Amino acid sequence: MKFTGLRALVVVACVVALFSMVVVANLETIVSDELIPEISAAAGIALAGSYADTMTEAGLVVLAANGRTIGLRTAASGALAIQYRAKTEEEIMAILKGTADPMIRAAAIEPALIYLISVTSEAEDFSLTDYLKDIAINGETHEMKLAAAKAYYFMMRGSLKVEDLEVQAVTNDSDELAYAAGEVLAGFYLSFNPKTQAELEELVINGESAGMRVAGSIALAALLINSDLTVLDFETTLLSIAGTKTAEYRAAYKVALAVRYGS
């Protein structure tokens, strides 16, 4: 009886492992095809965890910079972001400020946030938010500025209302700050100040700034994930809108598809 139970357990484990292999194998096929960049990238997002578990940092660095498709580069960058969580503050900042490929620098943005929000100073008049805002405007690279901008809005989140963010997502001291304001704004559109799908689609297509379009894109992606639409539906849509509408509109479908792929 026990042996039968053990055998059943082994069979179940094998089936699960086989299923995972099949899923990953399918994604590997999709990620290697760049006909529709957003579909390739969606598979890349879904594969990041698997790449982080199985590839070396050195291999990922090469793939993130030189991968044949946007999907492969996205997967490698996402995997690096996971591996970079173990890096020190100095290492992360060096990557962000350095001359590595933007896909590699992008991988350091999320791990940098923990360090950026923890910055302290002995200066009496030191203000963390002023410090972060300054980097978001004058940082060495786009990725450094974006990390600081995200950290700035993270720290400011409790004191901002939707009206403030709608202004700051349009007019701000740097594009990165406007973008980060848009990211937080999306959360308001998904909670306290909900918008309909039609309103979000209008925003993501005709929004007056990248920040507003990003807000719409993130919120729209959430509605799409929550819908009954299937992988095939999302792939079909991305095929039909390839190269049209806005990058943020296509990004909403890309993120939703990545979730359906199993990110």
Added chain:
Amino acid sequence: MKKLVLVVASLLLVFSACAVVLAQGYETMPEDALIIPLGVEGTPYDFLEPGVRGGTMYISDFTDPKKWNHTTSKETSTSLYTSQMMAGLTNQNPVNGAIEPELAKSWDVSDDGLVITFHLRKVNWSDGTPFTADDVLFTFNDLIYNEDVDTSSRDNIQLPDDTFPVVEKVDDHTVKVTLSMTFRPILTQIGVAIMPKHKLAQYVHKLNPDVPAGTFNETWGLDTDPAELCGLGPFIVESYEPDQQVVMRRNPYYYRYDANGTQLPYVDKYVVLIVASQDVSLLKFRNGELDVFGCRPSDVPILKAEELAKDFTVMVAKDKPVLGTTWISVNQDVGLADGTRENLRNLFRNRKFRVALSHAMDKQTMINNLVNGLAVPQWSPVSLMSPFYAGRDYYGGPITEANAVIFEYDLDKAASLLDEIGIIDRNGDGWRDFEDGTTVEMEFNTNVGNTVREGAILIIADDLQKIGIKAVANPIDFNTLVTKLLSADYDFVYLGLTGGTEPNSGGNVYRPCGTLHAWHYSACEEPYEVEKRIDELLDAGAATLDNDKAFEAYKEYQITLAREDLGLLYTFNNAYTYVYYNHVGNAQVASPLGSPSSYYGLTWDLVFKKG
């Protein structure tokens, strides 16, 4: 040769399997197991589900523990762990707050309510040693009542007449507790952590004169070999790396089981990452490095932006508001000390004025504008999560609000009431006046810097101005505010109080001679009839060990306070917020009732990792 290798390998497997069985604890479910009916309809746990065993939960805290000794611990950074290692005779249900049997499987109460006989479960400590009445006596008589032991539990278990319950052994699994007076909250307070006599008696000077006085206070420090630790709770400390993490492993002899007969806890281990701040915890949660997080209302928007893409759930539980109260205190003793402001004092003492004020409070607008809707209106001094909350129909029952005392927002009604009591505009300047023609005006204070409270008094003052009451909002320094409140030197104050689930703990606020009866201190000498009744009802609630009778007394107490006394006018309570990845089963059990020692309200032994 191959066969020999196989035989040896098989023997090794059999041996290791036996070793695993030996470490598994009970061979079969003990007769006295405590069944938690997860998913069983008609029980408080019907919204949960039976889980599967295995996996590791990752959570975080931002302070290192100080020791592993629950009895001498004074900080939540320690009790976060020790409360998982230990258990008490009684426990609070994490869903409805009811006091329930835990290590005591039942208890009997004598007719006079002075003797409680606890029947103990026949279960084992985590090292396999049987738990007995000797452990209970050791905990109370040799630790908690022992002046040599540095414990805050002593104050908690002291009765109102300054005596302590007498704890005696009847037999190995029966303990008798004798009280000098009937005091129902004792059932909550008797639930202190029971400590293992077989491990710790040797460190108590009273029992072992060979060790110096105070030795127990240093026992089970952070340098203790974790293998030496043992408990009755779901988890035991396995390892600790300062500034890094604490790992807790399952107690193989834990006595709780689910309705399917699966022993709890479900997960094998909890890893508590020690991080720099709650903000770092939030970022780690977003990265997927933590399974659950006790988020704050200000975290909700950024979490909602990622909720579906990252497959987690942001719990905004308006049906689980945090414990405590937020209120306006109308000073009925204003000017009493120096014999001034008699008009205003008489007005504030007029119940109809306070009813008018209640109708002028737009709680929903405050909630929408000030806390993004993440709160619920409040009408009772007892927290909504308490089993004694009068919005329930019976002790621990579902909340129906059938008994709620609601003064709906209605400025016309408020104005009519003011007209009725003769507070009208006598000179046509738009402001209401007293009979002598002086304008009714008052200052409205709260603590400066608290943006929610500042916003609240602006909204209320604005509404009062709309009906001709000249109320001026003036936020002031917190310490100054508290001094004014406690010296009855104010008109209106907007503030809050922390709270629990036991109504009797509000005695220092609501009894006429309470030290925080700050809206009517003179009641101590000259109480109103309604205040005398409130005092009686608080006594009645504490003087019975029957929860149903206590509920009836406390229900009348809440309704009387809200409808007749109107000493404090309640506004709203923030909703409980929590976030968890959807691969964590039963995470929705998280509740303010578990806070703070259960990691912001999570009941550790009920959650599980989904496949």
